[in-house]
Amino acid sequence: MLASGAQAAGQGGGSTAVDRALDHVRANAGAAHYDADQTLVVRDVVADGNGAEHVRFDRLYQGLRVLGGDLVVHSDAAGSLAGLSQTLDVRPSVSTSPGLSGEQAARRAAAQFAGRPAGAARAELVVYARSFTPVLAYKAVVEGELPDGSPSELHVIVGAGTGEILDSWDGIENATGTGRGFFNGTVTLETTPISGGYRLTDPTRGNQFTCNMKNRQGSCYSLDDADNSWGDGTLANTQSVAVDAQYGTSVTWDYYKNVHARNGIANDGKGAYNRVHYGRKYNNAYWSDSCFCMTYGDGDGTTYNPFDSLDVAGHEMTHGVTSRTAALTYSGESGGLNEATSDIFGTMVE
Secondary structure, eight states: OOSSSOBOGGGOOSSSHHHHHHHHHHHTHHHHTOOTTEEEEEEEEEEOTTSOEEEEEEEEETTEEEETOOEEEEEOTTSOEEEEEESOOSOOOOOOOOSSOHHHHHHHHHTTOSSEESSOOEEEEEEEOSSSSOEEEEEEEEEEEOTTSOEEEEEEEEETTTOOEEEEEEOSOOEEEEEEETTTEEEEEEEEEETTEEESEEGGGTTEEEEEEEEESSOOEEOEESSSEEOOSSTTSHHHHHHHHHHHHHHHHHHHHHHHOOSSTTSSSOOOEEEEEETTTOOOEEEETTTTEEEEEOOOSSSOOOSOOHHHHHHHHHHHHHHHTTOOOSSHHHHHHHHHHHHHHHHHHO
16 A cells, blocks of 8 residues: 555556555546546555455645545455445536635635634645535634633635635644533533643534633633543532533534534634633523623522523523524513524523
């Protein structure tokens, strides 16, 4: 197999797994969306115990990386083609002459960064083919620090013709921790590694995070943990309520994404955040447009428990969706519709 470099699909004919895969691509060029403008680069080879082989290729178009163009060729134990796996729907066919310079694309990407950039963005000309008809674009990377202190490596796809923002995601490697919430029990949480431990910030969902107000009404402090195991399910452990809030935010994000194709509460790929342990014996929770965040009280401990159960999280975040869509004034009939909408979707999330 190839250790590095590129091998074109017309260069098969040998006896290795890669050779067999390349022969299959050449013989099934239409199904593989392959032509002479492309080069395939081996990324990985997997051989099953029964002799089946799976070869993953990255795809280049006229020397440019095709994001979303990866191809997996499956062969059975006899070496015959067993199938092709790919997300690409059509063969790339684009002009490679951009209307926008790399510097212009980098500036447009930097404008999407929510924190403090560490330096100038860098941009690479690519063919972008993730969930779109392949188009010429720039992949720009902006590195820096988010408002909560978390590191960020924002990848932004900028259309090379119009400068339109086509996609974005954070490249910081996240960690998967576990938590025990008061309401939700043991759950999985996506967190961010920091020096000496982990922070309750989810880089897979727009860097949404949970912070601790320490029973006051001013600053909200980052929640960090050394072993990435959060809370113990009791109210004596201040992390248990934070687990419920963060989990509720994650489930609500996933509900709106999977059911309504909404990328975050504001549909901009950026996460809202939670403030827990607000005030002393505060018997409520609320959404605020000014901070684009949820705030949860601990309850009085007698009549009310903390106010961050799953349906409450869905309710409060839905206020954010309403704010960014219908913008219903929180008064009279429109205020009633606002609350009713949150009640309905809070239940749907749950």
